[in-house]
Amino acid sequence: MKLAADRILSLLLLGLAAFVAVQAWQLEVPFSYDPVGPKAFPLILAGLLAVLAVVLFVRPGASGEWPTGALLLRLLFTMAVLGLYAALFINLGFLVTTALVSIVIAWLFGAGPLKAVVGGLLLAVGSYLLFTYGLGISLPTGSWIEPLLGSN
Amino acid sequence: MFDFLIQGFGVALTPLNLGLAFLGALLGTLFGALPGIGPINGIAILMPLAYTLGLPAESALILLAGIYTGSEYGGRMSSILLNVPGDAGAVMTTLDGHPLAKKGLAGPALGLSAVSSFIGATVAIIGLTLFAPLLAIVAVKFGPAEFFALMIFAFASMSAMMGKDPLKTLIGAVLGVLISTVGVDSGTGVLRFTFDMPELYDGIDFVVMIIGLFAVSEILLMLEHAFRHDQDGEMAPIGRVMVKMSEVLYCKWAILRSSVIGFVIGVLPGTGASVASAVAYTTEKRISDHDNSFGTGNMRGLAAPEAANNASAAGSFVPMLTLGIPGSGTTAILLGALMLYNINPGPMMFREQPVVVGGLIASLYIGNVMLLLLNLPLAGVFARVLQVPRWLLVPSVAILAFVGVYQLHSDLMAIYLMLVIGVFGYLLRKFGFSLAPVVLGFVLGGLMEENLRRALSISGGDAGILFQSKLSIGLWIAAALVVLVPMFAGKLKAKFLPAAKAS
Numbered sequence: 001m002k003l004a005a006d007r008i009l010s011l012l013l014l015g016l017a018a019f020v021a022v023q024a025w026q027l028e029v030p031f032s033y034d035p036v037g038p039k040a041f042p043l044i045l046a047g048l049l050a051v052l053a054v055v056l057f058v059r060p061g062a063s064g065e066w067p068t069g070a071l072l073l074r075l076l077f078t079m080a081v082l083g084l085y086a087a088l089f090i091n092l093g094f095l096v097t098t099a100l101v102s103i104v105i106a107w108l109f110g111a112g113p114l115k116a117v118v119g120g121l122l123l124a125v126g127s128y129l130l131f132t133y134g135l136g137i138s139l140p141t142g143s144w145i146e147p148l149l150g151s152n
Numbered sequence: 153m154f155d156f157l158i159q160g161f162g163v164a165l166t167p168l169n170l171g172l173a174f175l176g177a178l179l180g181t182l183f184g185a186l187p188g189i190g191p192i193n194g195i196a197i198l199m200p201l202a203y204t205l206g207l208p209a210e211s212a213l214i215l216l217a218g219i220y221t222g223s224e225y226g227g228r229m230s231s232i233l234l235n236v237p238g239d240a241g242a243v244m245t246t247l248d249g250h251p252l253a254k255k256g257l258a259g260p261a262l263g264l265s266a267v268s269s270f271i272g273a274t275v276a277i278i279g280l281t282l283f284a285p286l287l288a289i290v291a292v293k294f295g296p297a298e299f300f301a302l303m304i305f306a307f308a309s310m311s312a313m314m315g316k317d318p319l320k321t322l323i324g325a326v327l328g329v330l331i332s333t334v335g336v337d338s339g340t341g342v343l344r345f346t347f348d349m350p351e352l353y354d355g356i357d358f359v360v361m362i363i364g365l366f367a368v369s370e371i372l373l374m375l376e377h378a379f380r381h382d383q384d385g386e387m388a389p390i391g392r393v394m395v396k397m398s399e400v401l402y403c404k405w406a407i408l409r410s411s412v413i414g415f416v417i418g419v420l421p422g423t424g425a426s427v428a429s430a431v432a433y434t435t436e437k438r439i440s441d442h443d444n445s446f447g448t449g450n451m452r453g454l455a456a457p458e459a460a461n462n463a464s465a466a467g468s469f470v471p472m473l474t475l476g477i478p479g480s481g482t483t484a485i486l487l488g489a490l491m492l493y494n495i496n497p498g499p500m501m502f503r504e505q506p507v508v509v510g511g512l513i514a515s516l517y518i519g520n521v522m523l524l525l526l527n528l529p530l531a532g533v534f535a536r537v538l539q540v541p542r543w544l545l546v547p548s549v550a551i552l553a554f555v556g557v558y559q560l561h562s563d564l565m566a567i568y569l570m571l572v573i574g575v576f577g578y579l580l581r582k583f584g585f586s587l588a589p590v591v592l593g594f595v596l597g598g599l600m601e602e603n604l605r606r607a608l609s610i611s612g613g614d615a616g617i618l619f620q621s622k623l624s625i626g627l628w629i630a631a632a633l634v635v636l637v638p639m640f641a642g643k644l645k646a647k648f649l650p651a652a653k654a655s
Contacts, residue, residue: 009583013323020330020345027342034605035613038337038344041601045330052323061317061584071379075372079575082368082550086567089554098554102547109378111543119544127551135204137559 006060013053021046078108093142099124156502157281160510164518169214169511172207173519176218177526183219184226185537186545187236189370191223191425191465192482192588196366197549199489200359200556209493210511216489217469217512218519220482221273224425224465225523228265228458229535233258233390240586241425241461244433248446248453255449256391262535263395264451265458266527268407272459273520275411276418276466280473281513283419284502287474291499294475296606297618299498301627302421303600306477308631310422310589312638317584324585328593329600331356338598339605351565358488359560360570361594365587367553368574371546373581378542390532403455406436414460418467422592424480425461432460466516473509474502478595481588488595497599 024042067075085101103120111119131137163169183194198219202212227242232249245265252261294302311321334345335355346352400407410432417428436456437446446453468479476497478484487497495505502509527534557570577587604618611617619625 005583023345027344029340029342034339034609036339036605036608038340038342041604042330042333042344045326045333049323049326049330052319052326056319056323059319061320066582067376071376074375074379078372078375079571082371082571082574083568085550085554086564086571089558089567090564094555098551101550105547105550106543108375109541109543109546111541116543120547123544123547123551127548127555131555135201137204137555139555139558 004060005066006062007057010053010057010060013056014050017046017050017053020049074108078105081105090140091143093145094139095124095128096142098127154281154285156285156506156510157514158510159506160512160514163210163507163511164214164514169211169515170518172211172215173218173515174522176215176220177222177225177519177522180219180222180224181226181523181526181534182537184223185229185534186226186540187230187234187538189549190227190237190241191220192485192591193366193370194223195219195482195485196362197552197556199362199485200552200560202489203359203492204556204559209490209495209505210508212493213486213490213508213512214515214519216486217516220486221462221465221516221519222523224273224462225266225269225527226534227461228269229262229531230538232261232265232454233535233538241429241464243426244429244457245454245461247433247457248448248450251447251449252451252454256389257449258389259391259531260395260399261454262390262531263528264399264403265454266524266531267395267400268403268410268455268459269462269527270520270524271407272411272414272461272463273466273516273523275408275459276415276463277513277516277520279415279419280466280470280516284470284474284509284513287470288499288502291474291502293623294499295621296603296610298621298624298627299475300600300603300607300618301624301631302475302477303596303603305627305631305634306421306471306592306596307589308422309420309634310592312634313417313420313423313427317586318635320583320585321589324580324587324589325593327580328590328595329597330593331361331590332594332597333601338602349565351563351569355598356569356573356594357561357566358492358595360557360566361573362485362488362591363553363556364570364573365577365590367549368571369577369581369587371549371553372574372578374542374546390535395528399451403452406440406452406456407459409439410436410456410459411463414463415467417460418464418479419470421471421475421477421479422589423464424468424482424588425464428464428467429457429461432456469512469516472497473512475499476501476599478592481586481591484588484591484595488591491595 020042024039027039029037029039081101081104085097088097099120102123103116106116106119131139179198180194183189184191195216199216202215228245228249230236231242231245232253235246235250237243237246249261307325311318334352336353337344343353413432413435414428417423417431433453433456436452440452468483471477471479472483472487476499478487490497495508554567557566580587607617619628
């Protein structure tokens with residue numbers, strides 16, 4: 001089972017090597033005095049990667065335990081939360097998104113609802129104060145809040 | 153010859169840089185103490201801070217180097233108290249450190265390991281001061297061909313020394329180099345692997361890459377860890393942190409031997425704390441383990457790897473500062489950070505950037521004393537950091553990652569890219585890759601190609617130039633040797649000493 005993971009990896013790497021080689025081959029090179037040009041280096045790398053991938057296929061090593069079931073769902077959910085964090089970061093602003101994301105992550109890591117909410121709120125407010133006043137970073141306030149602040 | 157050091161102390165002793173050295177030591181110890189977040193993750197997460205503060209290059213480097221050396225100190229805490237190594241470099245510390253803590257000797261163990269860390273780092277910093285200027289003189293003779301051969305040597309020694317999986321170390325390095333080819337080709341202006349995305353024209357940003365690779369993947373791994381193990385181990389009571397002179401004297405040869413081992417391994421390009429502490433521990437076991445008590449709480453078994461990993465941290469600055477080749481994954485990040493300041497790493501750095509180089513070395517002396525003073529009386533306070541619950545720690549890492557990338561780019565694409573790289577890093581780690589070679593490849597990739605092309609344009613395309621000078625031939629031979637010798641040594645050992653495997 002564990003060996004199979006490395007075999008799949010080696011096929012993926014072979015695919016990557018082929019992709020890199022094709023992409024590099026198609027580069028259109030304007031005339032230059034550089035005898036090597038931009039193609040050669042990626043092509044060498046692709047060749048090297050292909051050789052290493054074949055060796056890996058022949059002599060696969062051990063890899064870790066792969067997540068399945070509930071754990072896999074949690075990992076995907078966490079990435080989705082982080083993706084949403086990124087998507088809303090500017091429009092909703094740092095404070096709101098950070099509080100929400102912190103609460104969800106705290107809950108994912110086993111904090112009770114009360115702990116998660118209090119901890120998340122404190123983290124958001126605390127880090128906002130630290131970054132804005134301590135380090136002078138300007139964080140997104142959120143587009144929804146600007147009309148409330150008036151036109152200035 | 154030591155003008156650079158005097159000048160360096162002038163730089164390092166300014167109030168700003170003193171303060172930064174202290175801040176670095178403090179943050180580094182804290183981050184190193186957090187279980188699961190080792191030096192390399194700590195520095196990756198905190199790196200954007202240096203830019204946020206708008207520091208000049210030498211000050212940023214002093215802060216980052218402080219975090220690096222500090223987290224090598226801090227890493228021992230979770231090893232000793234929880235039996236959870238902060239990272240690969242601290243694995244050996246658990247072997248005798250945790251049994252000591254179980255015997256109720258957590259306080260003395262923390263004290264002794266702080267002192268051995270201090271001695272290891274001191275020996276290595278002195279070695280750095282003496283050795284770096286000499287190497288810098290040789291380094292001036294390096295042309296593009298020699299530099300290219302040197303980088304090959306760095307990758308070769310890394311794959312030979314990184315232990316468990318040389319093949320994956322090489323694959324990781326190639327992947328890192330490949331990632332570095334994304335963007336405008338500096339030689340011809342051709343766009344490579346940008347897929348018509350303007351965000352990629354300048355290549356994959358260093359900070360985005362590092363934070364994604366380390367911080368984001370760490371979040372996923374911590375989630376997995378929390379899911380599989382409900383609770384971390386019980387924390388051993390610390391008691392009073394103190395160290396007896398007799399204990400230090402008992403370990404003095406262990407500490408000194410391991411310091412030298414750590415320094416030498418640190419200097420070898422590509423190899424870092426994990427190799428150094430493992431070699432020091434096994435050497436010490438062979439030399440002084442008369443009653444087979446290593447692994448059951450022998451003071452020497454604790455002092456040796458701690459001295460070695462701190463020594464290797466300082467030693468890994470030697471190739472970084474004189475040749476522009478990082479000695480470890482963490483110095484690869486530091487080097488990348490310097491490149492953001494348009495400082496070209498390479499053989500000329502020691503000459504061209506005396507302020508940066510001297511200031512950094514001087515600050516290592518200062519930081520090391522600060523770390524000892526912080527770590528002896530305050531070990532108990534830092535140890536409390538271990539009890540920070542993960543449900544608070546993980547959102548904090550996420551916040552630092554997002555703010556770090558956002559404030560450098562104010563750009564959503566950068567954040568998405570960071571997340572994608574994070575998943576990539578997670579997958580790599582699940583496949584049993586170590587991330588250090590990937591970072592090394594990413595940082596050195598551009599330089600490698602540049603030097604290869606420069607060498608070949610000097611020779612008009614004749615690859616023979618790569619093997620022309622004595623220096624480059626020597627480097628190629630050295631690269632071949634570090635790969636081949638362990639391979640055959642391993643086979644010979646297995647043939648003639650079947651018993652050696654058991655030890």
